[in-house]
Amino acid sequence: MADHDLSRLKIDRSATAAPGARVRPRRRWLRYAGIALILLAVLGIAVRLAGPRSVQTTTVTSAYPTQNFTLLNATGYVVPQRKAAVASKAQGRLEWLGVLEGSRVKKDEVIARLESKDVSASFAQAQAQVKVAQANLALQQAELKDAEVNLRRSEILIVPNAISRNQYDADVARYHKARASVSSSQASIASAQANARAAEVAVEQTVVRAPFDGVVLVKHANVGDNITPFSAAADTKGAIVTIADMETLEVEADVAESNIARIHPGQPCELLLDALPGVRLAGQVSRIVPTVDRSKATVLVKVRFVDRDARVLPDMSAKIAFLSRAATAQDRQPVIAAQPAAVVMRDGRPVVYVVRDGKAHETPVKTGDKLGELVAVQGVKPGDVLVLSPGDKLGDGDRVTPAKP
Template identity: 75%
Template sequence: MADQDLSKLKIDRRAPAAAPRRRRPWLRYAAVVVVLLVLAGIAMRLAGPQAVETATVTTAYPTQNYTLLNATGYVVPQRKAAVASKAQGRLEWLGVLEGSRVKRDEIIARLESRDVEASLAQATAQVKVARANLELQQAELRDAEISLRRSQTLLEPKAISQAQYDADLARYNKAKASVSSAAASIVSSQANAQAAQVSVDQTVIRAPFDGVVLTKQANVGDNITPFSQASDTKGAVVSIADMDTLEVEADVAESNIAKITLNQNCELLLDALPDTRFAGQVSRIVPTVDRAKATVLVKVRFVDRDARVLPDMSAKIAFLSKAAPPEDRKAVTAVQPGAVVSRDGKQVVFVIRDGKAAEVPVTAGAKVGDLLSVQGVKPGDVVVLSPGEKLQDGARVSVAKKA
């Protein structure tokens, strides 16, 4: 029994071996691909964002293509006046404020005038006295003339003496001279009255031309003394400018003055109105050179008037080789040419958004100066400058340099 039990514990080495399992090689390849993809993702993360140079999409005007010269200056009125009075006195009434529009000869202020009005009344009274005296002398002349005629009639028959006749003749001549003197007195008194009237009129300050009040230098109660520098006195009351005569003055280097001619077409850009381009023409070139700055003063008039243009606004002037058509005076979207590349047969730019480069199709147009007009992006967008072939849509980027 013991021997039988031990025999059961022996291994039968003659039993057939198990059949080998079939191998699947595609599983090995799939695993390799997955591992490579994982390693590529890890490598991209470790590599970090690509460093790129960027440029900003901006606006440009086609007139830059035929601009000969650029200059800066200021808007000034050709006709401007500091309005004052020749009279001296206290400002009694002021009827305008800054920005008020006035017409020629419109009363804008008055000075106290009681003293000169009293002088005018006295001069007017003297005219009346002179006229009354003339009437008296004319009556005396008529009486003397009648006496002289009577004496002439009585002298021939010797009814009166020669002495009587001579006395009547002298009286007539004296009366005649008195009439002439009285007439001259009237002229003199009228001249005095006119001078007094002028003094009264000088206390009334009128606008010299149609314009707009720019500044107000005095207030009611101030002492106006135009020809004196006395303390606490004012000279001019207001400053007025004719807005229809606004022009731009610019200093141009004498080395560039040969590029400018009378009536040359210009384009004006005001810093206060950056979205509007104004047409202009050269009106005057001042025939003298500023030795200190080696410049020549050039004045450009506005072809189109605009109520928004005000004196002393800073302006930029582009002197053109030809007149700008209306379409060239409109802004176009432009970018540096190096930002536009060809991918898959189309023109694109890479716009940076949230740290990634987004591929955006664009339509390129004509060159505008050193820039290229494009459609498909908007001013203010930041694009990659000279993107390489390795830059793909959605790639993370970092700005290394801004152009």
């Protein structure tokens, strides 16, 4: 009995050990999760700090020294000073056309013909009338010669009264009549010849010739079209082609009247055409049209080409730089230039940071004269992308990304 009671006094640890075994692993996993979150936050901050820097960029370009003595810039278009819409004074159907757009023609070269059967027939008739008049003149001259012989005979015979006075008077009248007939025939010939010339002109008007040396710009009519230059009838054409003299090309530009005092005839200019990038042509102010456009408050200025290029065509857009002095050969050579803010000093020397493969590469350069808002640099090439205004913290090889505008 006593033994049985003592056994009941023992502590049973199995009941208390089970709850503890469940608590400890749970706390351990919570501790691991907290550490993991801290590590992830630190890693994110490190990745963010080590990522590429956003920077403003600029591009190396080519500039010209003429920018330093440019007084004014303007835009305009190339136009020919001599240009003509060629047509015929005659009316008729276009029978032959010998040119196309771009064809070069010489002065008085035949470029088209109209149907000319009717005027050719009139010309032939007029020529026949001339021959008839000439034949009549020959007949009247023969009659005059015969009348003159009879009159001389009558003058001899009238003295001894070998012929009557009436016969003598008749011979005199016949002589004067023959002379008048000769004069009339001569006038008829002159009239017939004039009619023949008029008919010949009418035939010539059916032949269209180039008024000057030039190039065909536009073809307005085709073979079979009715040409009526002095009418606006339906389905008819006025001009056949438009021709321009390429030797008279010039640039017309509208300049604000507030700036016209800075321009004068003979002033040197530099011409840049959008169709010919990189080609700069010398020009000179030809004339200033002495009137102002009220609606735009501008004055028309015309600039002629000093340097000519066969690739320049009418209606090309052009930029004009009005210069304070004539550009030399050296002034017209391109110079590599960049924004001055892209050049910084590192260890007492000028450098730029070239963005390449997502990194900023420190590149030493030599700076030169200012070219407008740019500065001449050596050590880089046109097209290179530079970091604009790099800070002191930017170093060689740092990862960068261009900032979005």
